[in-house]
Amino acid sequence: MxxxxxxxxxxxxxxxxxxxxxxxxxxxxxxxxxxxxxxxxxxxxxxxxxxxxxxxxxxxxxxxxxxxxxxxxxxxxxxxxxxxxxxxxxxxxxxxxxxxxxxxxxxxxxxxxxxxxxxxxxxxxxxxxxxxxxxxxxxxxxxxxxxxxxxxxxxxxxxIFPTGYHATVLAGVEPGDSVVIYGAGPVGLMAALSASIKGASKVMVVDSHPDRLKLAEKMGAIPVDDSDGSSADQILEMTGGEGADRGCECVGYQCSCKGHEVPNLTMNNLIKAVRPTGGIGVVGVFVAEDPKAEDKLAKKGQLALDFGQLWMKGQHIATGQAxxxxxxxxxxxxxxxxxxxxxxxxxxxxxxxxxxxxxxxxxxxxxxxxxxxxxxxx
The missing domain is CATH 3.90.180.10 (Medium-chain alcohol dehydrogenases, catalytic domain)
Known part of the structure; x- marks a missing residue:
């Protein structure tokens, strides 16, 4: 064959x-x-x-x-x-x-x-x-x-459809929630569709690729361009300074910014962009070790996480494949x-x-x- x-x-x-x-x-x-x-x-x-x-x-x-x-x-x-x-x-x-x-x-x-x-x-x-x-x-x-x-x-x-849906389940999306999704790739777009199916009041999708953001907008989401690294601040402004009720990570360990990999970028942005006591669902792939990573921690499958902010805000994170x-x-x-x-x-x-x-x-x-x-x- x-x-x-x-x-x-x-x-x-x-x-x-x-x-x-x-x-x-x-x-x-x-x-x-x-x-x-x-x-x-x-x-x-x-x-x-x-x-x-x-x-x-x-x-x-x-x-x-x-x-x-x-x-x-x-x-x-x-x-x-x-x-x-x-x-x-x-x-x-x-x-x-x-x-x-x-x-x-x-x-x-x-x-x-x-x-x-x-x-x-x-x-x-x-x-x-x-x-x-x-x-x-x-x-x-x-x-x-x-x-x-x-x-x-x-x-x-x-x-990808179940994985996008899984992101919303891990985050705890309920009817009326505002949801921020990092990543307008196929899984992120399916998370946006799933959040809408579950009755989210506002779905914001973050990416830096114009074609993908246009598709997110076509699907009814609010596109958020992160080309200048201001996405978390944009989300806070869109939510009256409170942050989104729920957040979905649909990018993973190869997240990049201006041509360089920044494995912890989406996670720390979500901690900032999601409200106190909000939920974060992580379906983007993170691996136990990545020997070819540029970042020293990432080589060992570790992230420099803003854990103090996560703890102070009382947020919860759930992870794993669908x-x-x-x-x-x-x-x-x-x-x-x-x-x-x-x-x-x-x-x-x-x-x-x-x-x-x-x-x-x-x-x-x-x-x-x-x-x-x-x-x-x-």
Missing amino acids: KALVYEGPRKVVVKEMPDARIERPTDVLVKITTTNICGSDLHMYEGRTNMETGRILGHENLGVVTEVGNGVERIKVGDRVCLPFNIGCGFCKNCERGLTGFCLTANPGMAGAAYGFAGMGPYSGGQAEYLRVPFADFNCLVLPPDAEEKENDYVMLSD NVKAYNRKLRDLIAAGKASPSQIISHELPLDKAPEGYQHFDERDEGWTKVVLKPAA
Whole structure:
């Protein structure tokens, strides 16, 4: 099968790889019809993780079931399914509590597994023609009859829509709240959509890329340009000096300012911009170690956090990757009912052969490259 393979920093190639196949009775095989490039794929693409060469990338996947293991009961050949990026077993302590992003079984030695991702198990990614899906009865989200028509909406259920929603849950967003979101990338835009769905009275999205801020405004948010570093002060002014009720961090450890990485920038801005006793939800990726970081603390996965201000303001911070299965059914039903259209952020659809080009443009933050979806069958 054709697949996109990581061969080193900023080098990915589409090549023939061994076909994905059923390996255990609880597996299914899925023919991938849409798979996305995610911002967290760029961490690996840039060589900022311990991703092994020869691995197939891709954790935002949707397709049609073509084969089922003899231990699979619920999923049938022909089902159109979306796969959560995090792989859960369904029966460990964390999965039973709905914390499927921290499965204790799928990746022995670490809480959490994912497709085509550094440090999250041996599972191949779905930027390929076929994908093996383990624990399929648990992990496959079966899509409704309009699945093909709304495929670009439903594929967002694999990661960024639930992750954006998760940011609002971690922050504690409730109807009537004012919300500030740092990052107008795909996850930040999905957090803005989610905050609106949850009834936020004011949604402010901070970034320094004009094209992304325009898209945030088109989605009904207030764009906040942080090119001059004044975003926290702007948020305070917009909220009468009190600060936003809730804040979402959707950037992560590679946050940059004027061409230089400043890993603690968004977190300290949020502490300043969120009101006393407000909540902050962090879904941007932060890693335990980053040897190639410019900052000495960041090399060890540490931040210079304004903890005194955080403590004095009585704020709370919640963190971690989204437990996709906690949200994907309800978000699926919003799409089916026409209440949500996450595909509005897609800027480019490419065949799988053009994936290296997509990675390059997305990594360079070229204007207009907001969200890239790949079509292996094209």
